[in-house]
Every structure is written in C-alpha cells, then in structure tokens.
Amino acid sequence: MKTSFYNYIQQLQDRITSTLEELDGKAKFQEDLWSRPEGGGGRTRVIENGAIFEKGGVNISAVHGPLPESMQAYFKVQESQFYACGISLVLHPQNPLVPTVHANFRYFELYDLQHQLQDQWFGGGLDLTPYYLFDEDVQHFHRVCKAACDPHDPLFYSTYKKRCDSYFWNSHRQEARGVGGLFFDYLRPTDSITAAQRYGFTTAVGDAFLEAYAPLVQKRKDQKFTDHQRHWQEIRRGRYVEFNLIHDKGTLFGLKTNGRIESILMSLPPKVQWVYDHHPQDGSEEARLIEVLKNPKDWI
Amino acid sequence: MKTSFYNYIQQLQDRITSTLEELDGKAKFQEDLWSRPEGGGGRTRVIENGAIFEKGGVNISAVHGPLPESMQAYFKVQESQFYACGISLVLHPQNPLVPTVHANFRYFELYDLQHQLQDQWFGGGLDLTPYYLFDEDVQHFHRVCKAACDPHDPLFYSTYKKRCDSYFWNSHRQEARGVGGLFFDYLRPTDSITAAQRYGFTTAVGDAFLEAYAPLVQKRKDQKFTDHQRHWQEIRRGRYVEFNLIHDKGTLFGLKTNGRIESILMSLPPKVQWVYDHHPQDGSEEARLIEVLKNPKDWI
Numbered sequence: 001m002k003t004s005f006y007n008y009i010q011q012l013q014d015r016i017t018s019t020l021e022e023l024d025g026k027a028k029f030q031e032d033l034w035s036r037p038e039g040g041g042g043r044t045r046v047i048e049n050g051a052i053f054e055k056g057g058v059n060i061s062a063v064h065g066p067l068p069e070s071m072q073a074y075f076k077v078q079e080s081q082f083y084a085c086g087i088s089l090v091l092h093p094q095n096p097l098v099p100t101v102h103a104n105f106r107y108f109e110l111y112d113l114q115h116q117l118q119d120q121w122f123g124g125g126l127d128l129t130p131y132y133l134f135d136e137d138v139q140h141f142h143r144v145c146k147a148a149c150d151p152h153d154p155l156f157y158s159t160y161k162k163r164c165d166s167y168f169w170n171s172h173r174q175e176a177r178g179v180g181g182l183f184f185d186y187l188r189p190t191d192s193i194t195a196a197q198r199y200g201f202t203t204a205v206g207d208a209f210l211e212a213y214a215p216l217v218q219k220r221k222d223q224k225f226t227d228h229q230r231h232w233q234e235i236r237r238g239r240y241v242e243f244n245l246i247h248d249k250g251t252l253f254g255l256k257t258n259g260r261i262e263s264i265l266m267s268l269p270p271k272v273q274w275v276y277d278h279h280p281q282d283g284s285e286e287a288r289l290i291e292v293l294k295n296p297k298d299w300i
Numbered sequence: 301m302k303t304s305f306y307n308y309i310q311q312l313q314d315r316i317t318s319t320l321e322e323l324d325g326k327a328k329f330q331e332d333l334w335s336r337p338e339g340g341g342g343r344t345r346v347i348e349n350g351a352i353f354e355k356g357g358v359n360i361s362a363v364h365g366p367l368p369e370s371m372q373a374y375f376k377v378q379e380s381q382f383y384a385c386g387i388s389l390v391l392h393p394q395n396p397l398v399p400t401v402h403a404n405f406r407y408f409e410l411y412d413l414q415h416q417l418q419d420q421w422f423g424g425g426l427d428l429t430p431y432y433l434f435d436e437d438v439q440h441f442h443r444v445c446k447a448a449c450d451p452h453d454p455l456f457y458s459t460y461k462k463r464c465d466s467y468f469w470n471s472h473r474q475e476a477r478g479v480g481g482l483f484f485d486y487l488r489p490t491d492s493i494t495a496a497q498r499y500g501f502t503t504a505v506g507d508a509f510l511e512a513y514a515p516l517v518q519k520r521k522d523q524k525f526t527d528h529q530r531h532w533q534e535i536r537r538g539r540y541v542e543f544n545l546i547h548d549k550g551t552l553f554g555l556k557t558n559g560r561i562e563s564i565l566m567s568l569p570p571k572v573q574w575v576y577d578h579h580p581q582d583g584s585e586e587a588r589l590i591e592v593l594k595n596p597k598d599w600i
Binding site: 032245268276 | 330332346348355357472473538541542545546555561562565566568569570571572573574575576577
C-alpha cells in the first residue's frame with residue numbers, strides 16, 4: 001500500500017504541475033529534492049511570479065522513523081515507528097478573481113517497535129478560497145467533489161463537506177477560511193471496507209482536483225481587476241496565514257516532525273496585508289463574501 | 301496593587317502615544333475602547349500610515365473573571381478567578397533602517413473561588429527587531445535596558461537579557477526574532493522581595509522604553525533607503541508574523557481568554573512578503589543580520 005500510494009502521488013504531482021505550467025504559460029515549477037535526517041524526504045515544486053500563479057507549491061514527501069514524542073501524545077500511542085507520505089498543494093493566483101486552492105492527500109502507517117503494522121489510514125481533501133464569490137464557480141467545485149465521492153458512498157460528500165467547513169474554521173475570527181470542499185481523515189480499513197477501497201476513494205478525490213479547479217482558472221484568469229480588489233485579496237490572504245499558522249494540523253505536523261520548513265511554509269501567500277480593524281462596506285461584494293464565510297452554506 | 305499598576309499603564313500609554321505622535325508628525329493614534337463579555341476590557345490605540353510609523357499599536361487592557369479551562373491547565377491550577385492588566389505595544393516603521401520594537405508590561409492575580417488571593421506576579425520586557433544592523437543602535441537599546449535593571453539587582457540585566465533571547469526564538473527557523481532586550485515573567489513577591497519592589501522594577505523598565513527606542517527612530521528616520529532594503533524588510537516581517545502566530549504566549553493568552561482579536565493582532569505588520577527559500581547574498585548586510593540572529597550575542 002505504501003508503494004502504491006507513493007507511486008500515485010508521484011504521478012499526480014507530475015500531472016498537476018504539467019497542467020498548471022501549461023495553464024500559466026509563463027512560469028515553470030522549480031524543483032527541490034530534500035531529505036530528512038531522521039528518515040525520508042521529499043520533492044518540492046514551487047512556482048513563482050507566473051502569468052497566473054503569483055506563488056504556489058505542489059509537494060510530495062515520504063517520511064518515516066521513530067514517532068516524535070509530541071506526536072505520540074497527539075495520537076495517544078506508546079513509543080512507535082511511523083511512515084507517512086502525501087501530496088500537498090496550495091496555489092495563490094495574482095488575479096483576485098481567481099480563487100486560491102489547497103489540496104492534500106496522505107497515507108499514514110504506525111508500527112510497534114518490532115515493526116509490526118499497528119494502524120493505517122488515509123486522509124485528505126481539497127478546498128477553495130475565493131476573494132470574490134462567483135456562485136457558479138463554487139457550485140462547479142463542489143459538484144466535482146460530490147461526483148468523486150458518490151460512487152464510493154452516497155453519504156461521503158455531505159459528511160466530508162461538513163467536516164471541511166468545521167476543519168477550515170478560523171475560530172478566532174468566527175469565519176471559515178474559504179468556501180470548503182472535502183476534508184477526511186483517519187479512513188482506516190474496517191470490517192466492511194478494505195484498505196484497497198480506502199485507496200480507491202482517496203485517489204479518486206485526488207484525480208478530481210484538476211477537474212474541480214482548472215476550469216475556474218481558465219474562466220477568470222483574463223478578467224480585469226481593480227487595485228481595490230487586489231487590496232482586498234491581500235487582506236484576505238492575511239486570514240489564510242492566520243489559519244495556517246494558528247490552526248492547521250498539517251503545518252503543525254510538519255513542524256513537529258522536523259519537516260523541511262520551506263516546503264511546509266510554501267503555503268503562505270506571496271504578498272499580504274494586515275489593516276487594523278478592516279471591514280468591507282455594507283452591501284459590497286466583499287461583505288457578501290464575509291457573510292458566506294461566517295455562515296457556511298450548501299452549494300449543491 | 302491592581303489599581304496602582306493599572307493607573308501606571310494608563311499614564312504610560314498616554315506618555316508613549318503622545319511622544320510617538322510628536323515624533324511621527326503626520327499620523328495620530330486612533331482610539332478604540334472595548335469591553336470583554338466575561339469581564340473587563342481595554343483601550344486600544346493604533347497608528348497607521350504615518351510619516352514614520354506604517355502601523356503600530358499601544359494598547360492597555362484589564363480583564364478578569366473565571367480562569368478559562370485551557371489556562372487552568374497551562375498554570376496547573378484548579379478552577380480559579382483571575383485579574384490581568386497590561387500594556388502591550390508594537391511599532392512597524394516604514395523605513396527599513398528604523399527597527400521594529402515591541403514592549404509589554406503586565407500584572408496578574410489569581411484567586412480561589414472565595415476570591416482569596418492565591419498568587420500574583422509581574423511580567424514584561426522590551427525587544428528590538430532591526431532589518432539592518434547598526435551596532436551602536438543595538439548597544440544603545442541594551443545599555444538603557446541595563447541601566448533600568450542595575451539599581452534593582454546587578455544580575456537582572458544578564459538574566460533577563462538571556463531569557464529574552466530564548467523566548468523570542470523562532471525555533472522552526474533556528475533564529476531569533478530580533479536582537480533582544482529584556483524578558484521577565486512570574487516575578488512574585490518572595491521572602492526578600494516585596495510586591496512593591498516588583499512593581500518598582502517593572503515600572504522602571506516601562507519608564508525606560510522611550511529612552512531606549514525614540515533616539516533610534518530620531519537618528520534613522522530620514523535616512524534614504526532602497527527598494528531592495530524595503531523588500532528585505534517585508535520578507536523579515538514575515539518571520540515576525542511566524543513568531544507571533546506560532547510561538548508567542550501573549551498572543552495565545554489573548555486568543556484563549558477571548559480578548560479582542562483586532563487588539564491582539566494589531567502586532568502584525570502592515571505589508572508582508574513570503575518568498576520561497578529566500579537567502580541573502582553572502583557577505584551582504586542582510587547576511588550579517590541573519591548571522592547575528594542565529595547566534596545571539598552580548599551587546600554590552
């Protein structure tokens with residue numbers, strides 16, 4: 001399973017980076033290979049100053065070794081060995097009419113000190129962070145998410161859509177990071193679901209990423225925007241930073257397992273502003289976004 | 301003691317904001333009064349888009365009520381009542397040759413459920429975050445810190461200087477946030493030190509703030525800077541954000557006690573950049589700063 005999923009994320013990284021380069025037409029991904037002293041490493045691919053993508057990364061990594069103490073407490077297990085691999089991507093477009101997107105698909109194994117497998121699970125999801133709301137774009141994104149889920153279980157979409165809304169919640173602001181998508185974790189084999197079926201579901205959602213996001217980029221990338229819209233985007237990017245540094249478990253996991261800092265923090269936007277006590281004008285498009293972020297809605 | 305210290309921080313806020321407004325010459329502090337549903341409130345003063353200060357805040361607050369559960373665990377106490385008041389300031393100058401500064405002075409009381417005082421302590425400090433190193437400026441800042449400490453105990457400066465270096469440590473980057481200053485916490489009355497003496501020391505350091513910082517602003521504010529230096533400042537401000545959101549206990553305390561978000565996060569810089577895997581050129585002034593941040597040194 002380790003090998004299969006690692007091969008899958010390698011291929012998915014290739015597929016996504018080549019499609020995004022084609023879309024962008026100007027910038028190329030820069031590749032960095034890195035290794036982790038305690039075991040494993042990764043292949044980071046970052047794009048900067050593109051025609052569309054101001055900054056973004058599509059990274060894979062596979063790390064293993066003794067489970068750090070802080071993670072033992074987190075998983076509530078004794079001294080253990082672990083293996084984790086995954087793909088993680090964040091794209092920050094230049095144009096505030098093109099949404100930011102994040103996706104992550106990962107597989108985890110835990111072993112006892114005799115290297116016997118004790119636990120295994122899949123996790124992942126994808127979610128959209130627009131700066132301006134085009135309802136039909138958000139609906140498209142959610143429809144593709146639902147279509148990827150439905151063949152596996154008719155309840156998956158609604159369950160993991162809700163989980164996404166509650167996970168990407170900037171609790172200190174009482175608003176969502178974005179308009180959601182899917183989020184699932186700890187998908188273990190059960191009496192009625194095999195590990196192969198968990199793999200099938202996770203990779204089906206991974207396969208849906210480009211279909212969910214690329215059409216939105218295509219549709220909005222050449223639309224004109226104003227300085228006012230760009231300013232709003234940079235302020236909203238500040239909320240993205242707040243979520244990732246205060247609340248995000250993926251970032252925390254990376255920092256606690258001595259992951260490569262530049263690969264973990266590639267998720268941070270290129271240019272960001274914090275304005276004291278900023279509020280959009282009543283009745284504006286910006287105010288409509290905030291209203292939806294404060295009250296996550298169903299899009300299908 | 302509560303009343304004395306609260307009066308002190310009110311006066312200190314007035315003194316600092318009026319001096320900074322005079323220095324800036326263009327912008328004025330905007331005042332917001334706020335109250336906390338569970339008890340207490342604050343007086344936030346923020347300056348933006350000044351001639352010198354691009355963004356900054358000088359805030360006081362006094363909060364009280366039942367100690368939140370998360371803080372019970374943190375302080376290792378049972379169900380309690382608390383009172384906390386303090387002044388907290390951060391200044392982000394426009395000119396990258398003028399350093400960013402932070403200071404905080406606070407007083408804390410813990411009570412049992414019968415409102416009997418169980419514990420009390422002072423905490424605080426001030427620290428400097430330059431973007432370009434002028435050794436004589438850093439030395440001035442540290443000399444004023446030392447002069448404020450020495451009459452109280454000849455060991456205070458070296459002890460709290462070291463504590464400052466270890467507190468403002470961006471562990472995920474293995475570098476200090478800045479060039480330090482003083483940091484002290486849990487200064488309780490002891491057999492040989494009265495609460496009044498703790499008050500005397502804390503307020504002496506508070507009184508030293510303007511003397512430590514204002515001359516550096518005066519000296520550097522009109523020096524010309526380049527786009528390259530400004531770019532470097534915005535990248536380094538990103539490290540400031542990382543420290544405040546990932547590591548800073550003050551920010552955490554504010555978020556956990558349901559403080560006013562905009563007053564807590566006024567510490568975040570106005571314009572920030574994250575560039576993937578950025579490294580200054582060997583032998584540059586920027587590289588010299590990093591070298592000192594990675595190896596905190598003695599300035600006196």
